[in-house]
Amino acid sequence: MIAKASAPAKTILFGEHSVVYGEPAIAGAINKRAFITIKDSEDDRTIFRAPDIGFEAELLTREKKYILLKGKPGIIRYILEVLYTLHDHTPIDITLNSQVPIGSGLGSSAAVTVAMLAALYRYHNIRFNKKSLAHDAHMIEQAVQGVASPLDTLVSTYGGLVYLSRNKKVEHFNVNFNVPFVVGYTTKHGNTGKMVKDVKNLKTRNPKIINPVITSMGNLTNYAKQAILKRDFNKIGELMNINHGFLDVIGVNTLELSRMVYNAREAGAIGSKTTGAGGGGSIIALCPGKVEEVAKAIARDDNVLKIRFTRKGVSSRVYK
Numbered sequence: 001m002i003a004k005a006s007a008p009a010k011t012i013l014f015g016e017h018s019v020v021y022g023e024p025a026i027a028g029a030i031n032k033r034a035f036i037t038i039k040d041s042e043d044d045r046t047i048f049r050a051p052d053i054g055f056e057a058e059l060l061t062r063e064k065k066y067i068l069l070k071g072k073p074g075i076i077r078y079i080l081e082v083l084y085t086l087h088d089h090t091p092i093d094i095t096l097n098s099q100v101p102i103g104s105g106l107g108s109s110a111a112v113t114v115a116m117l118a119a120l121y122r123y124h125n126i127r128f129n130k131k132s133l134a135h136d137a138h139m140i141e142q143a144v145q146g147v148a149s150p151l152d153t154l155v156s157t158y159g160g161l162v163y164l165s166r167n168k169k170v171e172h173f174n175v176n177f178n179v180p181f182v183v184g185y186t187t188k189h190g191n192t193g194k195m196v197k198d199v200k201n202l203k204t205r206n207p208k209i210i211n212p213v214i215t216s217m218g219n220l221t222n223y224a225k226q227a228i229l230k231r232d233f234n235k236i237g238e239l240m241n242i243n244h245g246f247l248d249v250i251g252v253n254t255l256e257l258s259r260m261v262y263n264a265r266e267a268g269a270i271g272s273k274t275t276g277a278g279g280g281g282s283i284i285a286l287c288p289g290k291v292e293e294v295a296k297a298i299a300r301d302d303n304v305l306k307i308r309f310t311r312k313g314v315s316s317r318v319y320k
């Protein structure tokens, strides 16, 4: 039997960091996916392969351990946690193919976790729905990382654009948002936990300055929600630029992120900002009609991905 599943990566359009303090956020699934294939094993070993990142390991699922055969570990922890939680230890072959750069702030860990869970549910013929899957995937991310916001796994499961309100209500945008964006990324990725802690310390030292900034980031996200609903791209671009400035204020930008953001704007992006935790990682640029120019400008120094937001969330099937 073969079970296959895929799930999209995500970018945060508005509200990273301020969301930690209860402010709203907007994130969306992008048309870059992680693909998992599970097959019966041909010997009595369980093997995990990720050819795109040159990784291979034999998994000892009962012990939650692995024997490294090739590459550097990391993403394997999510696969092992899923197996440890759900699998009956029969030997299987697992392959990960990914269009998503791993560890660059585009939610690769969530995409891999959601796809792995869905494929394994299919393999074992376990019924699931998106609600239970999003919940289980969040639990896996939390178990591996210690802390994780539910946003990444939610977006990877449901697809589409998601608005998380101040009282943590999730709203799915019902709007055509098929407009081109360019993502720039560095492989040097800030540690999310550390970045969140640094912002907290800055806020504690300078409450009168930083608290209003966090509130403004939330207000800006609410304006962005309206602009998205109206498909007012100039307004969305303007708000992205302001959001980037606020992220600079709270100290999460780096030379590389700023370089990508300003290279994008110089090449014609109508808005560009750091996306995710910062300290390295990714930027996102809104550039209708200027995709090639913006991609070329970013690619001079950094890596580029042309993306669109997609409504397609997790997808899975089984072949007998």
Ligand SMILES: Nc1ncnc2c1ncn2[C@@H]1O[C@H](COP(=O)(O)OP(=O)(O)OP(=O)(O)O)[C@@H](O)[C@H]1O
Pocket (backbone or CB within 6 Å): 053, 055, 071, 072, 073, 074, 075, 076, 077, 101, 102, 103, 104, 105, 106, 107, 108, 109, 110, 152, 192, 276, 277
């Ligand atoms: N070349 C690699 N091979 C295997 N694992 C890797 C490699 N590079 C990074 N990793 C691991 O992949 C995981 C990526 O998860 P992480 O949550 O840090 O990034 P992300 O999901 O891509 O971005 P974010 O969560 O910030 O949106 C980490 O566990 C990291 O150790």
Ligand SMILES: C[C@@](O)(CCO)CC(=O)[O-]
Pocket (backbone or CB within 6 Å): 012, 015, 016, 017, 018, 019, 020, 148, 149, 192, 196, 276, 277
């Ligand atoms: C920085 C942060 O807001 C987003 C990281 O992708 C942290 C979080 O929400 O968990």
Ligand SMILES: [Mg+2]
Pocket (backbone or CB within 6 Å): 107, 108, 109, 110, 152
């Ligand atoms: Mg992640």
